[in-house]
Amino acid sequence: MATLKKQLINPEKFDKVFKSLCAGSALLVSLLMAGLFIQLVYYALPAIRTFGFKFLISSEWDPVNNIYGALPAISGTLLTTAIALIIAVPISFIVAMYLVESASPKLSTPISFALDLLAAVPSIIYGMWGLFIFVPFMQKFFKSLFGIDYSGFGFLTGGIILAFMILPFICAIMRDVFKLVPSVTKEAAFGAGSTHWEVSYDISMKYGAKGLLGAVFLGLGRAVGETMAVLFVIGNVQNVPKSLFGRGTTIAATLANNFSEAEGILKSSLFELGLILLVMSLGVQVLGQLWLNRVSRQMGEK
Amino acid sequence: MKRRGMKFRKSLNWIIKAYSIFFVILAVALISWILYTVFDFGLPALSWSFFVEPTKPYGIENGGIANALLGTLFITAGAVIISVPPGILGGIYLSEFDKDSKLSNFIRFSANVMMGVPSILCGLFVYALVVYNTKQFSGMAGSLALAIIMFPVILRTSEDMLQMVPDSLRESALALGTPRWLTIFSIVCRSAKGGLLTGVLLAVARVGGETAPLLFTALWSDDWPFHFFSEPTSNLTVTINEYATNSPFEIMQTRAWGAALIICVAILSLNIFCRTAFNYKKGN
Numbered sequence: 263m264a265t266l267k268k269q270l271i272n273p274e275k276f277d278k279v280f281k282s283l284c285a286g287s288a289l290l291v292s293l294l295m296a297g298l299f300i301q302l303v304y305y306a307l308p309a310i311r312t313f314g315f316k317f318l319i320s321s322e323w324d325p326v327n328n329i330y331g332a333l334p335a336i337s338g339t340l341l342t343t344a345i346a347l348i349i350a351v352p353i354s355f356i357v358a359m360y361l362v363e364s365a366s367p368k369l370s371t372p373i374s375f376a377l378d379l380l381a382a383v384p385s386i387i388y389g390m391w392g393l394f395i396f397v398p399f400m401q402k403f404f405k406s407l408f409g410i411d412y413s414g415f416g417f418l419t420g421g422i423i424l425a426f427m428i429l430p431f432i433c434a435i436m437r438d439v440f441k442l443v444p445s446v447t448k449e450a451a452f453g454a455g456s457t458h459w460e461v462s463y464d465i466s467m468k469y470g471a472k473g474l475l476g477a478v479f480l481g482l483g484r485a486v487g488e489t490m491a492v493l494f495v496i497g498n499v500q501n502v503p504k505s506l507f508g509r510g511t512t513i514a515a516t517l518a519n520n521f522s523e524a525e526g527i528l529k530s531s532l533f534e535l536g537l538i539l540l541v542m543s544l545g546v547q548v549l550g551q552l553w554l555n556r557v558s559r560q561m562g563e564k
Numbered sequence: 565m566k567r568r569g570m571k572f573r574k575s576l577n578w579i580i581k582a583y584s585i586f587f588v589i590l591a592v593a594l595i596s597w598i599l600y601t602v603f604d605f606g607l608p609a610l611s612w613s614f615f616v617e618p619t620k621p622y623g624i625e626n627g628g629i630a631n632a633l634l635g636t637l638f639i640t641a642g643a644v645i646i647s648v649p650p651g652i653l654g655g656i657y658l659s660e661f662d663k664d665s666k667l668s669n670f671i672r673f674s675a676n677v678m679m680g681v682p683s684i685l686c687g688l689f690v691y692a693l694v695v696y697n698t699k700q701f702s703g704m705a706g707s708l709a710l711a712i713i714m715f716p717v718i719l720r721t722s723e724d725m726l727q728m729v730p731d732s733l734r735e736s737a738l739a740l741g742t743p744r745w746l747t748i749f750s751i752v753c754r755s756a757k758g759g760l761l762t763g764v765l766l767a768v769a770r771v772g773g774e775t776a777p778l779l780f781t782a783l784w785s786d787d788w789p790f791h792f793f794s795e796p797t798s799n800l801t802v803t804i805n806e807y808a809t810n811s812p813f814e815i816m817q818t819r820a821w822g823a824a825l826i827i828c829v830a831i832l833s834l835n836i837f838c839r840t841a842f843n844y845k846k847g848n
């Protein structure tokens with residue numbers, strides 16, 4: 263006890279202890295990253311051994327005979343994510359551009375604030391809203407406008423709700439990117455007689471092109487792993503998508519639906535699905551991060 | 565740039581402007597629509613018994629959400645207790661001890677990657693780590709899953725906040741002979757405490773409405789959450805999930821909307837409070 267007290271009083275020694283404590287806490291995040299990956303691989307091993315590479319391309323989902331394939335979940339994830347990006351990216355681009363470049367601060371401050379709030383709404387609220395409001399809306403919309411019998415549940419609805427979720431998120435990053443463009447550059451273009459749109463398109467967008475792409479990557483990462491918002495409206499059947507109006511599933515929705523009751527090889531298959539989801543989102547994140555790091559280095563900030 | 569007539573350029577400018585305004589209005593309408601729905605469906609559910617009665621099994625009509633409310637508070641508080649100390653210490657490491665090295669850049673990189681990991685995978689991770697080994701769903705496991713989501717967020721925001729403290733403050737403290745750790749706690753952290761608190765609160769706001777990580781960890785129950793460490797623990801979001809999707813009773817769906825309203829209001833007001841009180845803009 264006495265030696266411990268001495269060590270605590272001795273600032274040199276305690277500083278070292280404190281530093282290593284801090285370093286340990288910081289390293290914990292890297293350990294967690296590694297642990298998540300190792301854990302998923304470990305529990306997915308039985309499924310990997312049983313189904314091998316066929317797991318990725320098989321669309322069978324047969325709990326009776328215990329044969330599982332990931333194709334419906336993977337393709338559903340890719341399809342909903344693609345729909346979400348196609349809708350959300352252009353809209354958030356144009357909204358971010360408008361808010362930063364041409365709107366007056368009186369207008370853009372409250373709208374930016376409201377958009378940030380939209381980003382904070384929990385995903386289960388989007389899910390409920392989707393289930394009770396948006397699904398019937400889509401049903402009526404397609405019935406009355408195009409005469410299509412759409413149940414309202416399916417890839418299209420899931421993709422649109424995902425788009426609503428990632429829109430404010432992408433928009434916030436894009437606003438930051440537009441704000442980084444030096445006003446001297448823009449003023450020079452205005453001085454040469456450019457219109458607002460020409461300045462935004464030819465100057466701001468090209469100046470921030472990589473940052474904008476980074477925003478898209480981060481939005482993509484969100485959309486890939488979103489669970490609750492999609493779960494409520496996707497239909498939850500193991501179908502490979504044939505049309506936008508079909509019912510299906512995504513990786514996250516499959517996990518949420520089946521995991522608590524799963525046993526044996528099904529559980530292991532679900533872990534493998536989780537592993538695939540992790541690899542997909544890590545791939546997107548790593549690409550996006552590397553991209554953003556490169557951009558900020560090029561712009562001369564750390 | 566291509567040479568084009570002035571008329572074309574001006575009209576293109578107007579068209580784009582009209583488009584932008586249209587989409588801005590659309591985005592604002594969307595927020596209003598969602599919030600209106602939550603209030604419209606949620607308000608009728610609110611009553612005294614809604615806040616004091618526990619949830620009841622299917623078929624029994626009356627009941628509230630008191631146990632779920634308490635459970636969510638317990639689980640979130642647990643997550644805060646687990647994630648805040650290492651988060652802030654890690655932030656101190658990145659900002660005070662190791663600003664720019666291969667190691668610290670790797671830590672920053674992994675924190676950013678962890679922030680992007682889908683939340684359902686954190687639930688899966690904790691399931692495999694805790695629930696599978698102890699053979700028990702528990703509120704504690706839920707706290708752990710939420711803590712894994714919060715930890716990198718707190719790490720990065722506290723680093724940013726500590727870096728805003730001017731170096732002259734640190735130098736003057738060190739010049740007086742103050743040990744490093746005391747300088748950090750009593751000078752650096754104290755002057756950045758508003759920012760640190762904001763970071764923690766925003767992280768709480770982020771996980772407070774999470775459902776996916778709790779599905780396999782805390783599960784849910786109709787009991788009061790007093791067996792936090794050993795039994796499935798009731799919480800608002802999974803209860804909403806159960807009531808909204810699996811229940812045929814309209815009254816249960818109404819109760820789900822009431823719970824959704826509570827969670828929505830709590831998280832949005834936490835966000836508004838952080839943004840206005842500390843004037844801190846979320847940096848990405």
